[in-house]
Amino acid sequence: MRRVTIDPAKCQGHGRCVIIAPKYFDIDDSGFGVVLTDEVTDADRADIDEAILSCPESAIALSD
Numbered sequence: 001m002r003r004v005t006i007d008p009a010k011c012q013g014h015g016r017c018v019i020i021a022p023k024y025f026d027i028d029d030s031g032f033g034v035v036l037t038d039e040v041t042d043a044d045r046a047d048i049d050e051a052i053l054s055c056p057e058s059a060i061a062l063s064d
């Protein structure tokens with residue numbers, strides 16, 4: 001199972017990840033992205049890949 005993360009040092013709260021994959025991402029009270037569930041299923045890989053490509057700050061990463 002691969003794990004998705006948001007680098008808080010890079011995230012600027014653009015929120016594209018939340019629109020693309022709301023099951024995995026949300027915006028916290030401060031307006032920055034947070035990961036809701038970090039274990040990415042194979043079925044959701046395409047959504048996560050799209051979120052990674054869509055983040056203007058390249059803040060999202062997928063690790064083994």
Ligand code: F3S
Nearest residue numbers: 011012015017033055
């Ligand atoms: Fe942050 Fe990128 Fe999402 S800037 S809120 S991780 S689209």
